[in-house]
Amino acid sequence: MVGVRKLTVTRAPVSPSELGIDSLPYVGVIGGSGLYEAGFFSDYFEVQIHTPYGLPSDNVVIGRVGGEWVAFLPRHGRGHRYPPHRIPYRANAWALWALGVKVVISVSAVGSLRQDFAPGDFVIPDQFFDATKGREYTFFDGPRTCHIQIGLEPFNPIINQLLYEEASRVNRTHLGGCYVCIEGPRFSTKAESRVWRDVYGCDIIGMTLVPEINLVRELGMCYSLLALVTDYDIWVPHQPVTAELVERVMSEKLDLARKVLLSVIPRIPRDVHVKCEEVLKNACV
Incomplete structure (x- = not known):
């Protein structure tokens, strides 16, 4: 491993020569609990x-996967x-974008709100519900106002399919x-868990998707x-959720x-x- 290269970003994206590599990373991976x-x-x-x-949140690690920089x-x-509620989400998304990243794949731990989504299973979601309360959700705080429409396909369907194909081979x-993304850092109450499952019809629950996905998509990635x-969150009787269990x-x-x-x-x-x-087209007032 080469030592830390301290880089102060004054413009974006950076050039490959500034990093000492032949091309900028196309894919960025954000690791969740346990994947440090x-x-x-x-x-x-x-x-x-x-x-x-x-x-x-930390230094960005750049390395090769199959000959490509990631x-x-x-x-x-x-x-x-x-x-979860103190993660520097805007700095994280901006840093990856400044490094030339076009595609972000996130890895996260989640709770299940469905019996058939069992502990140990992988899930590749295609929709989300925001139940957070007080985070920095956007890069457009004014005077420029932009309304990003990601509602139909917040997650990329092509990459989702690839993830499913490869993950299904091993798990x-x-x-x-x-x-459904909740504020945290506490886990849900039993009443909340029941609402997410029975009223809103959500399938999995976590604390970090929002505003990460909002910010990544605002930058066109x-x-x-x-x-x-x-x-199983807390809706399953006698199924306490602990940080130790998640880890x-x-x-x-x-x-x-x-x-995968x-x-x-x-x-x-x-x-x-x-x-x-394309979400950036005609989004700004």
């Missing part, structure tokens, strides 16, 4: 980036320094589902999520998640971002 190190790069180095929104950022920082996997079910199930499946990423990244079409960038 890339662990799937053949050659890598770290970049410290200063963004207009402060420092990201960026990796641990969402909570190494050592899990940032709880039980479900394609499609609605992710594609977004897909490989979610790992770690528990344990994640650690048991991390090697499979890395294997290694298989999917080389298969992603290098023009898939073109449609994702």
Whole structure:
């Protein structure tokens, strides 16, 4: 591994020469609970980036996967320094965008709101419901006002399909589902869990999708999520959810998640971002 290359970003995207590589990373991976190190790069180095929104959760690791440069950022920082409601989401998204990333694949731990989405299963959601309360949701705080429409396909369907195909080879996997994102850091009450499941009809629950997906899409990047079910939330009787349980199930499946990423990244079409960038057309007042 090459040492940390400190880079102060004054414009975006950076040039490959500034990073000392031949091309910018097309794919960026955001690792969730338990996935703090890339662990799937053949050659890598770290970049410290200063963004207009402060420092990201950690240094961005850039390395090769199948001959292509890929960026990796641990969402909570190494050592899990940032709880869900304090993650520097805007800095994270901006840093990846500044490095030239066009496609973001996230890996996250989630709870299940369905009996058939069992702990240990992978889920690739296609919709989400925002139940957070007080986060920084947008880059457009004024004077420029933009309304980004991502409602039909917030997650990229092409990448979702690739994730499903590769994940299904190594683990039980479900394609499609609605992710409800709650504020955290506490887990749901039984009443809340029942509402997410029975009233809103959501399938999985987590604390980090929003505003990560909003911000990534505002910058014209594609977004897909490989979610790992770690528990049944609290709607299942006598099924307490603990941080220890989440970490344990994640650690048991991390090697499979890395294997999926290694298989999917080389298969992603290098023009898939073109449609994702269309959300920026006619969005600003």
